[in-house]
Amino acid sequence: MKPVESNKTMTPPILRVHNLSVGYSSASNKVTPVLHSVSLEVAPQSIVGIVGESGCGKSTFALATVGWRAPKLVYLGGKVDVDGFNLLAAKPSVLRRYWGGRLAYVPQEVSTALNPSRRLGAQLDEPLILHTRMSRATRKRWILDFLAKVHIEADDNLLSRYPFELSGGQQQRVALAMVMMCEPDILVLDEPTAGIDATTRVDVIAALRESLRGKKTAVIYISHDLTEIASIADQVVVMYAGEIVERGPAFSVFASPRHPYSAALLASTPSVRDARMVQGIPGRPPGRIITDRCSFAERCSFVRNACIEGSPSLLPVAPDYEVRCVRASEIEIDLRRFCERQGLQQHIRSENPPLLELSGLNCVYRSGGTVIHAVKDVSLVVGRGEKLSIVGESGSGKSTLLHAIAGLHPPSGGTMFFQGRRLPGWSRQRHVDQHRLVQLVFQNPGRSLNPRHTVARILESPIRLFRPDIPRADRYLTASALLEKVQLSPTLLGRFPYQLSGGEKQRVALARAFAANPKILLLDEVVSALDVSVQAAMLQLVHSYSFETGASVLFVTHDLAVARVISDRIAVLQKGQICEMADAETLFLRPTHPYTITLLNSVLSRNSREGCQDGPKRGELT
């Protein structure tokens, strides 16, 4: 699909959001504002991408643009005009005629949005019955037509299935077909690819492009993933603390951001083109509206006195380009330099003496009579101080492999050697040093931290087990030192996990692993659930720990860009087997296995809008 920037100035906008302010009311009837005076115009046939960290008001904005009256959501002022009709002044009974017809919204978790106990055919039929006067036969043809557009081979068999019988990517595409069927004027997509792996993500985005072709629909596309926004949007809106801080054409914003926040987001996003280290943004979004100074001031590297003396307003810096920063004009060049990240990669070759050797490892799952081979004949060597990434789609056996090394899933065949000594399959049979030196960090810190333990207790467990030299009374102090090591305040010691943000939880999980002074860190998708800014900070932590202590890292991820940033070598896992293993540079420049090439091609890249749809294009990745 061609970008439609050219005719945007001619067509009048279909959606006008004017000075919109929104808040949430709490139990004590106090209203906390979360959006402050947001204005935005969207023309038909254009795609506006909205980016920002979690808690910046993106999802609330999305709900407001379709006039949604969520419980506890309070509209504090402003207008949302669709074709001259103010959605916020209308009654919900009137709006119901618009919702699903002219206004379409796809929520973040599609798997929970599709009714699990109704067949797909009936669910897809519903919006058509409500909003059109088609006959039964026409409706069916229409449904099959739209399913074909989102690349789903549709037949009666599919229509009689339940949502759980589809994969995550398929569910997402069915939801897309469902909202596109009524040919909406405005389509709002809230993180449509969150939690889907790279190859599936490409399918969903291709399906979106296909179904928008030739339609007048204006799209608002929300994502925390900058590369994804860059690959699909015409215009980009960067949100921070409930305000728009930068708005402009996608190409310009990503080529040279004018707001320090946008620049910091870019600097924290890993890229497959670039092996250099990412930079996190210190602190986290304030989670409220700040009106007396620049809301980003306390995290900004370019802060001056002028920034904290008053709140900056959104000012045009170029045609159709606005920035909320008092220093926007002076720091343009500095920002560009800021985005060109400092390299601190030091490559360690596999000549290092081996630390961990796996040979012919097999792992199976047994359920009932069937045996599933999760890991098949995997042999690999991790050198001392080496950072090895294992990439692959979900279900490729990556996590099982790590669990086997950690002693949680005894292999059915093959051997493991650690520091030249045999590593028993069962955790129980291992020596305390083997427990200590091999440390596993799980994907979801919400599940790996005991909800009933305080941070102090979580960190004291490994100290108690592995550091008998530290007397009981000093464990608390050691735990607080560990928190500082992962850049968290020791005041968090008394908190429970539910009182921490996702990034803080994962840092605590990392601190728990650091407590043991391990020789090898097994990291299972540790950054996949985090915002880019937090993800970058985590990667920096892992990198500096490995650099300072000489520890090896075995990093499992589905994100090739992350793998490129963190690793010296990369192994590609497909259906439980290693299909390619090479130095990070070599793998990205000269992939040899067809599956690796497929994976690399499924990576969205900032500068290629169409790259992911065509066949292999190796040159593009260099």
Added chain:
Amino acid sequence: MVPIQRPTPFSILLRVARQFTATIQGRIGFLLIGMNVVIFVVGPYLAPYDPIETGVGPSAEAPSPSHLLGTDTLGRDILSRFLHGGATILFVPLAAVTLAFLIGGALGMASGYIGGLFGNLVARLLDVTLPIPPLLVALVVIARFGGQLWVMVAIVAAVYAPRIARILRAAVQNLTTMEYVLAAEARGESQTAIIFGEIIPNILAPLLVEYGMRLNFAVSFISSLNFLGLGVQPPSSNWALMVSESTTLIPTNPAGALAPMLGLTSLVVGINFLMDSLTQYLSDETSRV
């Protein structure tokens, strides 16, 4: 910088007390049980007459200044019997349910955590015991061993242990695949440390609900036995026994019959309220994300 302090035992105690009385329900429950406990402990010292001595007053007399709740058919002072008769109502079920929890809890948690053949075997054995009617067991055992207190405790513990074991087995099974349990296994914690440190704190809510419910069932169960004339034998005083003794007195002396009934009811309601309140507090605490 905020000074870092390790929580003291006192601050933990304060937190627990706050947990119990987090809701109005909890405070009412606390009050009701408190009142009962005061009666059990102080009551016997306040009783104006000997509870088992007959003929301290005229037979079946209505309340008067010398007998505040009147007298029963044998001329015993009802107030004195009431003040003496509460302790067994609470303490026998308490001992019985605690014993049932020790046995059933250990079996259930072991079978849930270890799983495999052992776990299944234990679970099936427990299933076999479930259809046996508790009252029948009680009648047979009391007929053979008599109605001493320890027999009552043993009967209730034996009847409830399998039921408790099943609940705990299910709760533990859900948690064994949680990643924080895996993390503990991977760092080589002992099984005891995993069960007590990682698992039990997370099944506290269902555990307490179960404890409260079982305690209530046990109070009613033992009271039913007493009412039927099993267990505590006359002339010793006991609220349930008093209810059955005073049924004939209701028309002439309703207060004398009501006192033990109110005592029983307030105890059962109080336990319910307190446990409900605590459960709600515990589930609120983890659901706040």
